[in-house]
Amino acid sequence: xxxxxRGQWVLITGAxxxxxxxxxxxxxxxxxxLLLGARRLQRLEQVAAEARAAGAPEAHAHVLDVTKTxxxxxxxxxxxxxxxxxxxxxxxxxxxxNNAGGALGLDPVAEGKDSDWETMLQTNVLGLLRVTRAALPxxxxxxxxxxxNIGSVAGHEAYEGGAAYCAAKAGERQITRALRLELCGTxxxxxxxxxGMAETExxxxxxxxxxxxxxxxxxxxxxxxxxxxxxxxxWIASRPPHVCIDEMIIKPTAQASVHxxxxxx
Ligand code: NDP
Ligand code: 8X3
Numbered sequence: 001x002x003x004x005x006r007g008q009w010v011l012i013t014g015a016x017x018x019x020x021x022x023x024x025x026x027x028x029x030x031x032x033x034l035l036l037g038a039r040r041l042q043r044l045e046q047v048a049a050e051a052r053a054a055g056a057p058e059a060h061a062h063v064l065d066v067t068k069t070x071x072x073x074x075x076x077x078x079x080x081x082x083x084x085x086x087x088x089x090x091x092x093x094x095x096x097x098n099n100a101g102g103a104l105g106l107d108p109v110a111e112g113k114d115s116d117w118e119t120m121l122q123t124n125v126l127g128l129l130r131v132t133r134a135a136l137p138x139x140x141x142x143x144x145x146x147x148x149n150i151g152s153v154a155g156h157e158a159y160e161g162g163a164a165y166c167a168a169k170a171g172e173r174q175i176t177r178a179l180r181l182e183l184c185g186t187x188x189x190x191x192x193x194x195x196g197m198a199e200t201e202x203x204x205x206x207x208x209x210x211x212x213x214x215x216x217x218x219x220x221x222x223x224x225x226x227x228x229x230x231x232x233x234x235w236i237a238s239r240p241p242h243v244c245i246d247e248m249i250i251k252p253t254a255q256a257s258v259h260x261x262x263x264x265x
Pocket of ligand 1: 013014015016017018019020037038039040041043064065066067099100101102103123124150151152153194195196197198199200201202203205
């Protein structure tokens, strides 16, 4: 089944760490060709090298800030070049993974910071929209393509201190559903993969570099790894063209809900 991805072009946003970096290696291992974007170019180039070492015939990196329309447009000009724009038969983009995002802060609304709220909505919601708008012309007319958006359990359940992040990920779910309706009949698939607790740089970013606070989030339980989530991405993207995984929730066994977590300590 994963042979279906061999030679296909897979674009991953937020590929410099966590899920995106693990996805680059996992898609590389099944022979996909990769287009990787994030703000930290040096990290991204290192991930591209790892993906090639894992088996990717090609893995290219380019700086991308999904919060800025100019940056998204420059990134897609580069993508079109990689796909052979200008040639008689440019190649299509087969898989788009909208993964760039994250949370900032865990403040209750009463103490919330405009800059945190704005960044969360810019990356998780508006960034996803901008990237998808730019990618669609490269996918339409090529049935079987996949748009895979990374949501979260936070889009399903609210928690204290998570108002803006939960709103952003609920927004991602609704964008996914709207796109699924808009693209019905094109042969393109639109999917949401919604993970629970996974140990990446997510909490380090949320707590603005406070490594001790980030570590405590996962204390006493076995969280998901980035590789667990990347494996699910490869599975979703490698279903036969008539199969669309509309939504998948993936959580650590110890996490029954955002509030019900079994910790052994
Ligand atoms: P990481 O912090 O490890 O990775 C986040 C990635 O997003 C980085 O590559 C970062 O790259 C990129 N990114 C952030 N802002 C931007 C931007 N403005 N433009 C382009 N890229 C950006 O966290 P995860 O891997 O855990 O997070 C990946 C996705 O998964 C996010 O959408 C997150 O909300 C979601 N998620 C995470 C869960 C978890 O528990 N870890 C659970 C559920 C969902 P750079 O800084 O180089 O730009
Ligand atoms: C990340 C998972 O539960 O911290 O999306 O919101 S959670």
